[in-house]
Amino acid sequence: MNSVARMSARRAPSPEDRGKTAERTRERILDAAVAEFGAKGYAGARTAGIAARAGVNQQLISYYFGGKQGLLTELCRRRQQAESSMVPPDASFEESVAAYLDAILDHPDWARLVVWQALGDRPFADAEEDERFAEARRSTTAKALEGIRHRQRDGEVTGEIDPAFALLVAYAVVLSPITMPQFVQDIFGEDPLAPSVRRRLHEQLVKLLGTAEG
Structure with missing residues (x-):
């Protein structure tokens, strides 16, 4: 294995690291969705605005949540959990x-x-x-x-x-x-x-x- 290949192998993220990165991205999107929905309501919010707030590609919203509706569902679920405690x-x-x-x-x-x-x-x-x-x-x-x-x-x-x-x-x-x-x-x-x-x-x-x- 040449030096470039060895460096690439060392840099390749582990499945655990990829999972942590994905989770951080999901949380950034959810935080951005709360801000966007809070400011504009569900009807007025746009996935492009949520993506811009989160600093991610808009397609990741569909990938992780299935779109704006999926974001709202997850946020409602989390709010109910928070209210219980x-x-x-x-x-x-x-x-x-x-x-x-x-x-x-x-x-x-x-x-x-x-x-x-x-x-x-x-x-x-x-x-x-x-x-x-x-x-x-x-x-x-x-x-x-x-x-x-x-x-x-x-x-x-x-x-x-x-x-x-x-x-x-x-x-x-x-x-x-x-x-x-x-x-x-x-x-x-x-x-x-x-x-x-x-x-x-x-x-x-x-x-x-x-x-x-x-």
Whole structure:
């Protein structure tokens, strides 16, 4: 074997290295898709824009995910996994509010994607797949509502407020820097994603829904 051949052999990546490279590429594409979907919604997003954000060839999106629809499906699956472990089972109400605020405001593109979908921008081609994700959302909401009722029974959340309304208020406040950034900016006079705004939302939401005993 001549020196050029030996050098080529040494440089050839191992299957493990190729696998790691492919996984990094997949993650870059997914990160770019979150940003693109968050900014433009599913309908407005283009695979060319996602590829440009990720710095990859557009064809790799089809290769790894089958296209824009496959990206959305994978992102929804990941979000459901993240939601299932967002709050520790033994977290207090105050800790739970902080965890939700961190999850939303640390990842605003993910939150924007959720908002787009809540407005109906989730055009799954497969009706069964759409219903599966919708059922998972309903299950998550039902668990959150039962969590509020449980905290009311334990004296952590005021029993003077209907639990469904309390949950709605919590969702509205936590998402407000994403859904109403201009209003939050005008009200607090600060960047909606600033740490100081997060602290104020956390403090006031706990005061509004919590109890002195909790």
